[in-house]
Amino acid sequence: MALAEPPAPNDPPPRKLPRDARRLQLIEATIEVMAGAGYARTTLTEVARRAGLSHGLVNFHFQSKERLLAETLLYLAEEYRQNWTEALEGAGPSAPEQLHALMRADFNPRICTPARLSAWCSFWGEAQGRPFYQELCGAKDAEYNLVLEALCARMNAEHGYAAHPQRAARILRVTSEGMWLDMMTMTSPYAVDEATATVMTAAAAFFPRHFDAGGLIVGQR
Amino acid sequence: MALAEPPAPNDPPPRKLPRDARRLQLIEATIEVMAGAGYARTTLTEVARRAGLSHGLVNFHFQSKERLLAETLLYLAEEYRQNWTEALEGAGPSAPEQLHALMRADFNPRICTPARLSAWCSFWGEAQGRPFYQELCGAKDAEYNLVLEALCARMNAEHGYAAHPQRAARILRVTSEGMWLDMMTMTSPYAVDEATATVMTAAAAFFPRHFDAGGLIVGQR
């Protein structure tokens, strides 16, 4: 699914943009409603109201509620993947730099918003017995995890560590996930800064010469 | 969990049961239904069917669906707390022993069942905008986390480590939680053994002289 791509200048006004714009508008509204009301209380009427559109339009653009929710999850998963992919591309090539960029990506304000965290949480909670949700919620992390594992292996090979790559990667990933959940459900949530510091502390536990609570240690690559 | 009285073989299930036994039976049925269908698809009719009772009885004992679900969550939270409390009491007094017992407790087959993991997940997903759920889901971990923090501090003081107690405790907790989530949502879930090993690996990252992937290192207290 295409994320919002502003048309290149000089393009003739694309005929399909209104259509995609409407879809995007509805998906964003869905995320907001789910964040505020939870999955079970998300109704098409409320989604339409939030988007400022009429009730009937939702079924016109998405043939059913099920498809609307599925495409919303797809959108979130794709957005999440793009975010860390771009973070990796923008970082230096060394393993510590890549690892640092990957972990920081989870806290990019673009995706680490209360509404998005809530929406993820809601989909997670309803994944039982819904193969499509399970697949996407799983896929979100699976690929991320593979890259993490490869980077942990490189840390061992290139920098002389002896961490168990799979388990270290898994711990780093679930620490990041756990920070998200904490930020959602804790009665007095701590800030993104503390969450980031905690993730970096986990990295430091495995790769102490390259990481500390502040992130990548200056002068290290 | 054992219900009040196992019926003698060939006895028909008793028509009338004391109040608490029925309530427990209905709560267990609710956990099972939520595990199989998710929060949004959990209906009183299905809960009653699973328990082999009429749906009117659910409202007779729990007044409303909302209260049934609230009491189910309360039951899970209390069961969870009892489990690690008892584990601590049954362990030796040293910090490493207590820490080990606390972490193992999360994987006690009594509470670490697919149905219970799923049910927790469902409640978590629907905690948005429901203060009672948030409170209980938060309280589940808050107390556990405090004990973890104290134990990490003791590891520093009594065994010469220098871990950041709050962050270390947080990482150990979310690693355990993350294992639960993985066991739920991963398309090809790994076993409890690997989950336990991962948690122990996290402990080993902070307290390497006392823990390794196998748990508490033999001969250490």
Added chain:
Amino acid sequence: MALAEPPAPNDPPPRKLPRDARRLQLIEATIEVMAGAGYARTTLTEVARRAGLSHGLVNFHFQSKERLLAETLLYLAEEYRQNWTEALEGAGPSAPEQLHALMRADFNPRICTPARLSAWCSFWGEAQGRPFYQELCGAKDAEYNLVLEALCARMNAEHGYAAHPQRAARILRVTSEGMWLDMMTMTSPYAVDEATATVMTAAAAFFPRHFDAGGLIVGQR
């Protein structure tokens, strides 16, 4: 149906009294519940609770809710009839005295209580399509009305008035009824005294030499 008759002293404890006492207790509770909640919200559970008895007892003594309500209405109608019958018997034989007694009877504190007025009102409102209710609600007034008519006719014959007996009787009756309704539904209800004065004023309009707002004019028979 027998009204509450305390057994004469020295009677052996009658075996059937507990039964009738229970029935009476439940009927009184029904009147109170109907007064407080209205017909549509009157439930057997609440009636039993008000009577301080168990739920199942209601159906044991009255085979169904319908019969409980029917017997309650019967009880009210009989009580009403007894009240004015006794009032007539206790009054002097002259037409003005009888008329005065009959009209006063409606405001006897024994039957003119808030709960009873409310209950009557509720039965009245639900008489549609229920022949039994219509019959009783109608019969309550029909006999009373016949006596009133006869007395009006006697006032004409014996005291030289020229009122239309049927219409005068009807007006006196509905004035009395109207006072009941007013006392029920008016937001700031006036007192029984004013209600009585109003009824007597109506009588005075037809029989001015014998009645005024204060009732039967002293010295007149």
Added chain:
Amino acid sequence: MALAEPPAPNDPPPRKLPRDARRLQLIEATIEVMAGAGYARTTLTEVARRAGLSHGLVNFHFQSKERLLAETLLYLAEEYRQNWTEALEGAGPSAPEQLHALMRADFNPRICTPARLSAWCSFWGEAQGRPFYQELCGAKDAEYNLVLEALCARMNAEHGYAAHPQRAARILRVTSEGMWLDMMTMTSPYAVDEATATVMTAAAAFFPRHFDAGGLIVGQR
């Protein structure tokens, strides 16, 4: 009462109707159902069936059963008030003429229909513990009564009578109400003509030079 647009002969009933027309249609259906079944047995399903619509539509237009009934009562009260207001405006200015018009208004075939009488009765019976019903049922008569009182006072002042204005007005009002109740509940109800004659007889009792059973005496103003 005429609904918005009588469909042309042979036209199928229109599938979509403006908002207010549907609401009116449903309110009329509610009055009919209440008249036939009483308050307690009035169900949304039956109201919808009577209107020839789906039951979902009732809640679409009225949010809840409670609101449907409240708006029905509001509609009846407003209709009642309009009826006598218009009757007063259409009558001559003298006190006897106004009084006559006011009393006759209650028997205008527009509002004095079996269904409307029954519906009023049902609301009355259920007014206990429902402040909104009490307010409306009371307000229905309170204003009417004030006008009646003022007219009785004018009869005294302008035509030399000495009636107690409040009590005379009250008696005239409850006589009118009583006729309604009789027409509802009497097993063999008498006709509207007799009811009107009775009300006029009551007026004649207080204002004999201007009224008799036939109404306003010809030649009198």
Added chain:
DNA sequence: GATGAATGAGCCTTCATTCAT
């Protein structure tokens, strides 16, 4: 007799979906 758990019919309500305009 008495109790209260258990049942199930019927109701109100919500809401995804359809469709005439």
Added chain:
DNA sequence: GATGAATGAAGGCTCATTCAT
């Protein structure tokens, strides 16, 4: 394309009635 009225299935809830104890 867009709107919102209309439909009907499905769920929660109430409550009269039954019945084992």
